[in-house]
Amino acid sequence: MNTEDVIRTFVEYFEERGHRRTTGSTLLPPPGDPVLFTTSGMHPLTPYLEGRPHPLGNRLVNVQRCLRTTDLEEVGDLTHLTVFEMLGTWSLGDYEGPRSLSWGYELLTEGFGIDPGLLHATVFGGDDQVGLDTASLEVWQERGVPVELTVEDNWWDNGPTGPCGPDSEFFLWTGEGPPRSTPTRDDRWVEVWNHVMMRHRKLPDGSLVPLPQRNVDTGLGLERLASLLQGRTSVFECDVFTPWRRLVPPLWPLDEATLRLVCDHLRSAMVVIGDGVRPANTGRGYVLRRLVRRLLTALWRDDPSRTVGDLPDELFLHTRDHFRQETGLDEVRRVLCEEERRFLGLLERGRQVLARPRFRGPLDEEDFHYLHDTHGLPRELVVNLRQQ
CATH class of the missing domain: 3.30.930.10 (Bira Bifunctional Protein; Domain 2)
Structure with missing residues (x-):
């Protein structure tokens, strides 16, 4: 069935x-x-x-x-x-x-x-x-x-x-x-x-x-x-993920757990965008932004050159048709690629800020608040950058 x-x-x-x-x-x-x-x-x-x-x-x-x-x-x-x-x-x-x-x-x-x-x-x-x-x-x-x-x-x-x-x-x-x-x-x-x-x-x-x-x-x-x-x-492994399991591994060789997370978050982001949400710093938009950043962090762990722009049209069309949405394929792809570019810019800025002498040692709550409020660097991103 x-x-x-x-x-x-x-x-x-x-x-x-x-x-x-x-x-x-x-x-x-x-x-x-x-x-x-x-x-x-x-x-x-x-x-x-x-x-x-x-x-x-x-x-x-x-x-x-x-x-x-x-x-x-x-x-x-x-x-x-x-x-x-x-x-x-x-x-x-x-x-x-x-x-x-x-x-x-x-x-x-x-x-x-x-x-x-x-x-x-x-x-x-x-x-x-x-x-x-x-x-x-x-x-x-x-x-x-x-x-x-x-x-x-x-x-x-x-x-x-x-x-x-x-x-x-x-x-x-x-x-x-x-x-x-x-x-x-x-x-x-x-x-x-x-x-x-x-x-x-x-x-x-x-x-x-x-x-x-x-x-x-x-x-x-x-x-x-x-x-x-x-x-x-x-x-x-059920049939709704068949095209994902067929098309993603040849594009991005990933271990099984990472493959699941990337496929889930990409598919979920497509559905959220298809329902009219756009990335933002609060509310629904922040949930979408967090999904995209989590999948990109996992995707770039082994190869920073990977990009969501490489995804084949079939995955966008399959997701849209399964959920009976009407948002155009090009619009969904555009939102994802724009968010990817924005995240790349934030990562570069974050690396420069964290390279300062003040942030080379252990960080306390005041540091995390400063990095978020002054430089727009969320705690999760700061932790990930320091682990790289």
């Missing part, structure tokens, strides 16, 4: 069960939203989870592109991406957790053909405010799926306040031989699908009050699921 097959199977399954497909928005939240980028499929639906009627009804399904900077340091491993797509379903005060979990189990085992013996579940074990999620536990026990009870790992919230609730997660065994241990004790169990029973609102003092309606919010990473269904050990 390629990713388009996965999307079609997922959406049609839930449409047959009364869900209406919503249009996946861009990475940019609506005006006035304090979050820089959409981080999950539920983010644009927050008002409806809190009780506002949705124009399409109370059963929804969609495919939402997301960006998470919280995972930035983990990009380059087998499972994390900066920009990714999230398959999601919602019950807005309609059905509850057991039905959602039963449908999820059926789709994974019958729709996607996953061996039930390779599944493990986790369930919220209860704390001093909310008890054990017995309804979810019973679903798994009836199907013979092993269950691990946790507390913090199975409680979902989107910040210090707002909608929250216990969740139950599906894990798939990716190791050789029969499954062993549990998801919290063996990382060969890979999280596939999270079902959140969103029933509470967290207040600033940490207390919980009931939401006006009892919701279910589920999220399933498209690239992660596709890689597992395709028998791959890494999200970077």
